[in-house]
Amino acid sequence: MTDLAPVRRALLSVSDKTGLVELGQALAERGIELLSTGGSAKTLRNAGLEVRDVADVTSFPEMMDGRVKTLHPMVHGGLLALRDNDDHVKAMTDHGIGAIDLLVVNLYPFEETVAKGADYDTCIENIDIGGPAMIRAAAKNHAFVNVVVDVEDYPALLDELAANDGQTSYAFRQKLALTAYARTGAYDAAVSTWMAKALEETAPRRRAVAGQLAQTLRYGENPHQSAAFYTDGSARPGVATATQHQGKELSYNNINDTDAAFELVSEFATAEGPACAIIKHANPCGVAQGATLQEAYSKAFDCDRTSAFGGIIALNQPLDGPTAEEISKIFTEVVIAPGADEDAKAIFAAKKNLRLLTTEGLANPAEAALTLKQVSGGFLVQDKDNGRLTQDDLKVVTKRAPTEAEMADMLFAWKVAKHVKSNAIVYVKDGATVGVGAGQMSRVDSCRIAARKAQDMADALGLSAPLTQGSVVASDAFFPFADGLLTAAEAGATAVIHPGGSMRDDEVIAAADDAGLAMVLTGMRHFRH
Structure with a gap:
């Protein structure tokens, strides 16, 4: 095997036709023979390029609605043959198999089909077989063959051919093979x-x-850790x-x-009125609702002004100028909201280090999804905590029932507690964490720390x-x-919401009655480790 390998013959068969014509033209200009199938061949011919159908190479027509077209020794032999192996070369000669030096394939749009909510049979028909094969x-035979599976790699391929007079280096082919195997792995995972x-x-x-x-990413949680950010193809806001409208790259x-x-603020639907969540080290240091976004932000900020410095702010409605003006008074790392008006963007433009992100919507807190957590030797998988409650789900267990205002604040506090690392305690008053x-x-x-921060x-x-x-x-x-409950009572709390289920529930309820507290049980917990 030599480092440089020439590209004389290419097979192009793509679902996404973006950039196909330009790629075909560039390859043809280098004298590279083009093979293709179905719609790809038609697109190339319509652009005036000379293309040979794979069916002509295999002497077998496409059949079964395109299910069978490239699964043939004339194709796979051309991809898999070792050019420096005498037996392989003899087999190619004996059977008239031509070498294929470049494969350009992107797969049937299975992920997109699923995302559109297609039915079972339609999804099955969009599972590519010949493409991954x-x-x-080609990836296995990267000693001699180039395989391109992403449109964004077309320019790099053409640059490599230009730099090496129509040849590619082994290191380049290795990188293409790595990307190719990752693509088929991701496809099968989907x-x-x-x-x-x-x-x-x-x-x-x-x-x-x-x-x-x-x-x-520049680094991970700490500068000595390397890191990267991957997306899963979900359209979830x-x-x-x-x-991202401004500011340096996110860390x-x-x-x-x-x-x-953003997951926390999405608990508060836009229709419920303006809401703001301020986060520091993945925990909320202030969450509030208000008559305006500016009021919601101010109430959230007043929960813990010290921790809010250098924090992350999420809003459940598009950012406006007055709210941006308030936010800009302290250093903030990121602001994320469904949108932002021009006044807000102009105000933030002066804050070069502030990142402004818009999402065009809120996340659905009730949406079914999976969460993964790596442990040594494996990973844990569970449903996303999308548990939600209404007042009808609550059980009053004390002599005193909560007032209407207390009930509203308890439901608010319960939404927030779901997003606080366990053990979580959240005090709320008038629609704001305190x-x-x-x-x-x-x-x-x-309980004590929360009360001390409030003081x-x-x-x-x-x-x-x-x-x-x-x-x-x-x-x-x-x-x-009962000690935690009594600490909360000493801090001035008048009503309590928690799951219940302790062996000492009766003792805790009795302590609440003695303190004149109202208590409701949810029957649902929100551990967040």
């Missing part, structure tokens, strides 16, 4: 994932996961599908925190008492003892 054959869902198989024996590179931590912020305790080993410590904010704002006075409190899981 040829890609794998098919198997779709089929598992169609068959309602929640735990298939084998599970394949694939992604497409969206961005090579969020950080992966957002448009690993930016992407992680922006996703957390204290958040996250990620502690002890639930009572989360610190009261001192900073010159208030006579912390906003936890007259608040409600949400706990993501049950209170195992």
Whole structure:
């Protein structure tokens, strides 16, 4: 095997015709013979190019609605033959098999077909067979054969041919082969994932996961860690599908925190009124609703102004000028919203380091999806936590029932607690968080930390008492003892929402009655590790 290998004959068979004519013209100008199939051949001929049908090469017509056209020794022999192996060369000569030096294939649009909600039979018909077979054959024989599966690699191919007088280097062919195998792997993963869902198989024996590179990141969580961002092809509104209007590239931590912020704010539908979530290190440091976006932001900011510095802000409605003016008063890493008006964009233009992302919609918090978490030697897969409650789902267990205002705040607090790292405690008053305790080993410590932060904010704002006075409190899981509940009562909470289910529920309920608290049970927990 030599490093440089000439390209004399190419097979082009693509579903996506983008750039096909230009590629064909460039190859033809180099004297490269073009083979093709079906629609690709027609497109090339219509552009005035001389093309030979694969059916002419195989002496076999396309049949069975195109299911059988390239699965033939005249094709696969031309792709797989080792040019430096005498037996292979003799077999090619004996059977009239011509070498194929370049394969350009992109596959039937299976993923797009599924995304459009096509029925089962239509999805099955959009599973490519011949394409992956040829890609794998060409990739295996990359010592001699080039395989291109992405339109974005056409320019690199032509540059390589130009730089090497119609030849390609081994290193170049290796990179093409890597991309090719990743593509067929991702394709098969998409098919198997779709089929598992169609068959309602929640735990298939084998599970394949694939992604497409969206961005090579400067580093990971820390500068000594390399990192990259991959997308899964989902159209779900969020950080992966957002448009970035300004600012430098997002970092690993930016992407992680922006996703957390947008998923949280999406709990509040646009029709429910303006809402704002401020995130720091994947935990909310302030969440609020208001009559305007500016008011929602200000209320969220007042929960923990210290932590909000350098945070991520998510809004459930398009960003407007007055809100942008308020946000611009402190350093913020990212703002993500369904949209932004021209006034807001103009105000942020002066903040060169601020990233503004728009999503053209909110994520659906009830949407079925899977989450993955890597552990040593494997990964955990589970349904996304899309559990939601209404007032009718709650059970009042104390002598005092909550007031209408307390009930509204408890439902608000419950939405927020779902997005706080466990053990999670969230104090809410008048549609705004006023204290958040996250990620502690002890639930009572989360209660104390949230209350202490509320006291610190009261001192900073010159208030006579912390906003936890007259608040409600949400706990993501049950209170195992009454101590956490009593800590919340000492902070001024008047009503409590939590899952219940502890062996000591009766003790906790009795403590709530003694303190004059109203308590409701959800029967649902929201652990977030």
